Amino acid sequence: MARFILRAVVGGAVVLVLLGWLFSYQLEESRSAVVTRFGYPRRVEIEPGLHAKWPWPVEKAQSLDMRQRLYNLRHCQTLTRDKKNVILMSYVVWRIDDPLRFLQRTTGMTDQAELKLDSLINSAQTAVMGKYELAALVSTNADEQKIRQVEKDILADANKDVKQLGMELLQVGFRRISFPEDNVRYIFDQMRAERAQFAAKALAEGKREAAAIQAETAVKRSTIESEARIEADRIRAEGEAEAARLYAEAQRKDPEFYEFLRSLDSLKKLMRSNATLIMRTDSPPFSVLRYGIKQAAPERKDTQ
Amino acid sequence: MSRRSEEAHPLAAAVGSGLRVVQAAIVLGLVAYALSGIRVIQPTQVGLVLRFGRLVGGTPAEQVRRPGLLLAFPRPIDRVVLVPIKEVREVVIEDLWSGETEPLLDEFGMGDSIDPVREGYCITGDRYIVQPRAVVKYQISDPIAYALRQIDPSLLVRDASMTELTRCIGGMTIDKVLAEGKKGLAVALSASIQKRLDLTQTGVSILRVELPEVVPTRHVIQDFKNVQSASIQSQTMVRNAQTYRAQEIPKAEREANQLIKSAQTYRKGLLAGVTGEVARFEGLLKQYKQDPQVVRGRLFREAMEEILAQVGAQYLVPKADPSQKQPTIRLLLPPKK
Numbered sequence: 244m245a246r247f248i249l250r251a252v253v254g255g256a257v258v259l260v261l262l263g264w265l266f267s268y269q270l271e272e273s274r275s276a277v278v279t280r281f282g283y284p285r286r287v288e289i290e291p292g293l294h295a296k297w298p299w300p301v302e303k304a305q306s307l308d309m310r311q312r313l314y315n316l317r318h319c320q321t322l323t324r325d326k327k328n329v330i331l332m333s334y335v336v337w338r339i340d341d342p343l344r345f346l347q348r349t350t351g352m353t354d355q356a357e358l359k360l361d362s363l364i365n366s367a368q369t370a371v372m373g374k375y376e377l378a379a380l381v382s383t384n385a386d387e388q389k390i391r392q393v394e395k396d397i398l399a400d401a402n403k404d405v406k407q408l409g410m411e412l413l414q415v416g417f418r419r420i421s422f423p424e425d426n427v428r429y430i431f432d433q434m435r436a437e438r439a440q441f442a443a444k445a446l447a448e449g450k451r452e453a454a455a456i457q458a459e460t461a462v463k464r465s466t467i468e469s470e471a472r473i474e475a476d477r478i479r480a481e482g483e484a485e486a487a488r489l490y491a492e493a494q495r496k497d498p499e500f501y502e503f504l505r506s507l508d509s510l511k512k513l514m515r516s517n518a519t520l521i522m523r524t525d526s527p528p529f530s531v532l533r534y535g536i537k538q539a540a541p542e543r544k545d546t547q
Numbered sequence: 548m549s550r551r552s553e554e555a556h557p558l559a560a561a562v563g564s565g566l567r568v569v570q571a572a573i574v575l576g577l578v579a580y581a582l583s584g585i586r587v588i589q590p591t592q593v594g595l596v597l598r599f600g601r602l603v604g605g606t607p608a609e610q611v612r613r614p615g616l617l618l619a620f621p622r623p624i625d626r627v628v629l630v631p632i633k634e635v636r637e638v639v640i641e642d643l644w645s646g647e648t649e650p651l652l653d654e655f656g657m658g659d660s661i662d663p664v665r666e667g668y669c670i671t672g673d674r675y676i677v678q679p680r681a682v683v684k685y686q687i688s689d690p691i692a693y694a695l696r697q698i699d700p701s702l703l704v705r706d707a708s709m710t711e712l713t714r715c716i717g718g719m720t721i722d723k724v725l726a727e728g729k730k731g732l733a734v735a736l737s738a739s740i741q742k743r744l745d746l747t748q749t750g751v752s753i754l755r756v757e758l759p760e761v762v763p764t765r766h767v768i769q770d771f772k773n774v775q776s777a778s779i780q781s782q783t784m785v786r787n788a789q790t791y792r793a794q795e796i797p798k799a800e801r802e803a804n805q806l807i808k809s810a811q812t813y814r815k816g817l818l819a820g821v822t823g824e825v826a827r828f829e830g831l832l833k834q835y836k837q838d839p840q841v842v843r844g845r846l847f848r849e850a851m852e853e854i855l856a857q858v859g860a861q862y863l864v865p866k867a868d869p870s871q872k873q874p875t876i877r878l879l880l881p882p883k884k
Contacts, residue, residue, distance in 0.1 A: 381718075388714075471807055493828050504828060511850060
């Protein structure tokens, strides 16, 4: 008996699970399902969780991934309003907006949908770039560079068509902005010319500054030298004036004796070994030889 | 009949014991299945539980499970998504950079240019070309948005970063980019990448942007190096001039000091000499005043002694006799030394 109950419970559970599996489907977060009955779409489910449906072949739930996707567009060469060629490589963030419409217009294949996106966005880019100058993309003037506005315009322009396909563009961005090869060649020439100019300027500036420092050094040095010379001369002159004053003071006390002493001193200085002295015998001290200790006569001297 | 059944009995026993092994295996399998939903969330992760596909929990705080043991039902009831929220992720942006520092021998017949499709670069605000390489470090800040609302968001981080790099460099002059490229630009970038990612609720937070390389392209790099070496050369010239000045001025000052000092020494010596002489004169004057004749004579003799000791040659001539003619003297001078 107990055995029968166990069997019944197990069997019932298996049947319930089987029925549950047949009559329901799971919808994960950020997915949606289009439920079709005999091929005709009946309803769209976007709430995640467990949902009921008639078993196959009556109803079929086709699930779609509604998450945001990234798509890198092929490069797109366009002309700006000021007739400049630019090559844009963009990315877009998009997602499925209307599952049913998406299924009907694109057969649900995302890679095919992205091919359609590519051409739609490219034409939007071409149209929008024709309204902006190149400065809207690259400019040192922050008011001129309007990339965010350009992106917004492209987004709005492309979304009109994209929404028809059940998709929505959330963001567009220029990963790369390039110039055609010919322009790049010209830019390189310009860069080289500019750099050569910078190099020459740097050298000239260095030379000028160095020369200025050297000149300044020379001026300063000669100023120091001449000031020192003037000061030294002043000190010397001061000393000499003082000496003269002292001499004069001394002289005033007895000019005759002073003169006598000075003369003797001068003689001492002048008479050296290469001097020849001729003296009269009556001049002291030789007068002694002739006159004994008589008073010495006035002296006389000569030098050669 | 009973005999037969008795004979079959050992076989039935064997089958029965086999069945018991199978039963035990089934029970074990069921238990293992029932426990298969239990997961451990590592300290660097958080967990999200999807029950029949639906995120469990009313508020984000309940939805995001902290590290620890996570009790969940087995599949297909529950599915557990683990999000490495503490992990620092990194995306390297090399699409705008070539890595070449020398012009290629064969640029596919283009010579001095860049194929815009094959190779990326950035255009500066003054319409020149540079090539940056960037490393963007980020972390997942919103696990729900990151794991459930988008397909491979790390690719979006890369493309958004590249886009902002293109935009930011497009707003600066080439010299500004090359001069402060690695600092100011990196800071500005991290804010603007964050802003762009927030527009689509990517659920990441940018930690840091590094720009290990911001260089002119290989075609013109030599020209930039020339400017650098010119400016180094110019700095050297200026430095040399400064060194010259630093040597010359103190030297001139030293010489000036010497000049002044020698003048002072001269004055001091002169005055010392004069003072001495004056003192001697005054001393002699005192004696002289007492006895002029004696002092005068003594001084004269002393002087004569000194002079005669020095003089090279001496001649004595007699006193002239006024009655006679003046005597004539022929002098033979000694040879000069």
